[in-house]
Amino acid sequence: MTNEWHKSTKGVHAGTKRSQYGEVSESIFMTQGFVYDTAAQAEARFESAGPDEFIYARYGNPTVAMFQERIAALEGAEDAFATASGMAAVNGALMSLLKAGDHVVSARALFGSCLYIAEEILPRFGVEVTFVDGGNLEEWEAAIRPGTRAVFFESLSNPTLEIVNIEAVSKLARAQGALVVCDNVFATPVYSNAIAQGVDLVIYSATKHIDGQGRALGGVILGSREMIRKTVEPYMKHTGGSMSPFTAWIMLKGLETMALRVGAQTASALKIAQRLEGHEALSKVIYPGLASHPQHDLATAQMGAGGTMIAIEVKGGKDGAYRFLDACKIGIISNNLGDAKTILTPPAFTTHQRLPLDQKAALGITPGLVRISVGLESDEDLIADFLQALDN
Ligand SMILES: *Cc1c(COP(=O)(O)O)cnc(C)c1O
Numbered sequence: 331m332t333n334e335w336h337k338s339t340k341g342v343h344a345g346t347k348r349s350q351y352g353e354v355s356e357s358i359f360m361t362q363g364f365v366y367d368t369a370a371q372a373e374a375r376f377e378s379a380g381p382d383e384f385i386y387a388r389y390g391n392p393t394v395a396m397f398q399e400r401i402a403a404l405e406g407a408e409d410a411f412a413t414a415s416g417m418a419a420v421n422g423a424l425m426s427l428l429k430a431g432d433h434v435v436s437a438r439a440l441f442g443s444c445l446y447i448a449e450e451i452l453p454r455f456g457v458e459v460t461f462v463d464g465g466n467l468e469e470w471e472a473a474i475r476p477g478t479r480a481v482f483f484e485s486l487s488n489p490t491l492e493i494v495n496i497e498a499v500s501k502l503a504r505a506q507g508a509l510v511v512c513d514n515v516f517a518t519p520v521y522s523n524a525i526a527q528g529v530d531l532v533i534y535s536a537t538k539h540i541d542g543q544g545r546a547l548g549g550v551i552l553g554s555r556e557m558i559r560k561t562v563e564p565y566m567k568h569t570g571g572s573m574s575p576f577t578a579w580i581m582l583k584g585l586e587t588m589a590l591r592v593g594a595q596t597a598s599a600l601k602i603a604q605r606l607e608g609h610e611a612l613s614k615v616i617y618p619g620l621a622s623h624p625q626h627d628l629a630t631a632q633m634g635a636g637g638t639m640i641a642i643e644v645k646g647g648k649d650g651a652y653r654f655l656d657a658c659k660i661g662i663i664s665n666n667l668g669d670a671k672t673i674l675t676p677p678a679f680t681t682h683q684r685l686p687l688d689q690k691a692a693l694g695i696t697p698g699l700v701r702i703s704v705g706l707e708s709d710e711d712l713i714a715d716f717l718q719a720l721d722n
Pocket of ligand 1: 415416418420441443444484513515516535537548
């Protein structure tokens, strides 16, 4: 493999290891353990395992190793640790770095379970967390202090698609010696340049665009070899959040088509957003690829494209949103994203249901808001369906 390859080429070939049979499609090594030829070999393996030497599937497995190598190549990271879910990755990245007495600065607009970790779990273990408006660099600068151990954010917020300036926040963090942890799910590995932009640990829920077909939960933490092997791996392998070999195989296959899928979904998302913008039944169309998005230039510089997610605000509040959702014939009402199927979500009443009203209002999660994860259907069919549902 060469580093000069494009992401689409790496997604197909990086990390492939063939057994003595020379199989084309990656093998699934459904085994928890591995046999040693001699007792002395077992001892040596436990003392120090080489790159193609395995001990126990919670520590590592050949299929999982292929996935880790492939996604690391795509991301431009030295190494990766694959996890049982996206949340196992978020929890593993933070818990492996932090100890009682540490200080963390986090963006306020977070995926619900990420917010639970930052707001409920970390303080329980004596970690102080300061929340900031992720789009406001002055708030980041004021909150990060000497001794701050880490900053945490989602580069593109869910569901209102606000963008955190990765490079600028990383610079502020580094100046105070803080590590940068970025959940880059909404940007997708296809449009991510997070390592080059200064991030120490990048996290993905593989459940989203990496699988892309709604089959399995998974996650991954990416970073330098030193950080992954010395800090992340010891925590993950001893606490049980490792990815299963079968899931790793699904995710490997997902990576082969991810660049194509995400590219097509992004092209459709732009067309849909352009067509819906200004529609009389809508009070808002939020899409980073639209020139009207307040951070359009930052989105273009940071990701090179607007991504696969759109948020629209239907007039008439909850009734308007529900009428629209129930009238859509193609998109399904669900809560995953990055799937081949277009997925429609009313965040105020599902994913963000438990947030108090004032917090919802502060985050722009209004009753009429509908999140659209654009799938692989024909964009013409999707546009026609959305238009008929809005006229409903
Ligand atoms: C889905 C998601 C997660 C959690 O991933 P799971 O695979 O569901 O555990 C974390 N962060 C973001 C931004 C997500 O969208």
